[in-house]
Every structure is written in structure tokens, then in C-alpha cells.
Amino acid sequence: MVTTSFSPFPYLETERLSLWQMEKADAADILALRSDERVNQYIDRKKMLSISEAETFIHKINDGIDKGIWIFWAVADRQTNRFLGTVCLWNIVKEEAKGELGYELLYDAQGHGYMMEAVAKVIEFGFQRMNLKVLEAVIKEGNERSIKLAENNGFTFLKKDGANLIYILEPAIN
Numbered sequence: 001m002v003t004t005s006f007s008p009f010p011y012l013e014t015e016r017l018s019l020w021q022m023e024k025a026d027a028a029d030i031l032a033l034r035s036d037e038r039v040n041q042y043i044d045r046k047k048m049l050s051i052s053e054a055e056t057f058i059h060k061i062n063d064g065i066d067k068g069i070w071i072f073w074a075v076a077d078r079q080t081n082r083f084l085g086t087v088c089l090w091n092i093v094k095e096e097a098k099g100e101l102g103y104e105l106l107y108d109a110q111g112h113g114y115m116m117e118a119v120a121k122v123i124e125f126g127f128q129r130m131n132l133k134v135l136e137a138v139i140k141e142g143n144e145r146s147i148k149l150a151e152n153n154g155f156t157f158l159k160k161d162g163a164n165l166i167y168i169l170e171p172a173i174n
Contacts, residue, residue, distance in 0.1 A: 098135070137150045
């Protein structure tokens with residue numbers, strides 16, 4: 001049975017990172033992340049323009065967490081508490097025990113292995129704590145860093161869907 005009850009919210013840690021539930025105080029960081037053209041290059045969404053939009057986004061995300069629609073973490077450096085990005089499991093289909101992995105990282109934090117670390121922890125959470133059987137990653141064609149991240153975490157190419165590449169991961173059966 002897929003678990004989508006996230007109360008209390010599952011705080012996660014890795015060697016270098018803390019993953020926590022976003023709050024209103026994170027609005028400036030979310031605005032910086034979601035308004036950066038370099039971060040948005042491979043993401044189909046409108047550029048975020050204001051703190052108010054960021055606060056609305058955070059409220060929407062937390063409401064979805066409360067309703068068990070998705071799980072969404074802010075990613076930060078454990079030593080400095082510096083916000084680095086976000087990672088989530090969303091588009092959850094309980095009947096298929098399937099979810100989609102999503103992630104984004106501040107441009108200047110890219111290339112340091114942070115998201116590799118965060119994604120590995122979230123994959124573990126999805127399979128072990130949520131009882132998901134399949135994870136997908138939908139990646140815009142040409143986003144080589146994201147493709148490499150997915151493949152390095154065990155995802156394999158499934159199919160092309162328009163401008164998107166669909167990657168899939170199923171847990172190893174022992």
C-alpha cells in the first residue's frame with residue numbers, strides 16, 4: 001500500500017545536506033531559484049516574478065503535502081543552512097504505486113554533486129517509506145546534466161514523448 005501521509009513531515013539528511021519542508025521564510029530563496037533563466041532553461045513554466053508569487057507557491061506546495069498529493073523538500077547545505085534547491089516526488093498514482101521525481105538547483109550550486117546526494121535519499125524514501133514500485137523522471141531533451149543525474153541514480157530510458165525523455169526506475173528485488 002502506497003503511503004502518502006506526511007505528518008509529521010519527514011526531515012531527511014545526507015552527509016552534506018538537510019531536506020526540510022518549505023516555509024514562508026524560504027520565499028526569497030524560492031524566488032531566486034524559480035526566476036533564474038538558467039535554471040528554467042529546461043523547465044516548462046512561467047518565470048516567477050515576486051515574493052508574493054513565491055509565498056503562494058510555498059502555500060500551494062504545503063497544502064498538497066497536507067493532502068498527500070506530493071512530497072516536496074527544500075535542499076540546503078547542512079553546515080551553512082544555505083538554500084540550494086528543491087526535490088520532490090509528485091504525480092503520484094497510488095493504484096500503480098508510481099511517482100515522478102522532480103528537482104531543481106540554484107545555478108551556482110550545480111556541478112557539486114548536491115542533487116546526486118539529495119536524489120539518492122529521496123529515491124530511498126520513495127521506495128522504502130512510501131512503498132512506491134516505480135519512479136519516473138521526465139527530462140527535457142538536451143538537458144544533459146539531468147539525464148546524467150537520472151542515469152547515475154539507476155534510471156533507464158523508457159521513451160520519448162514530444163520534447164521530453166521519460167526515464168524509469170524500479171527498485172532492485174533481492
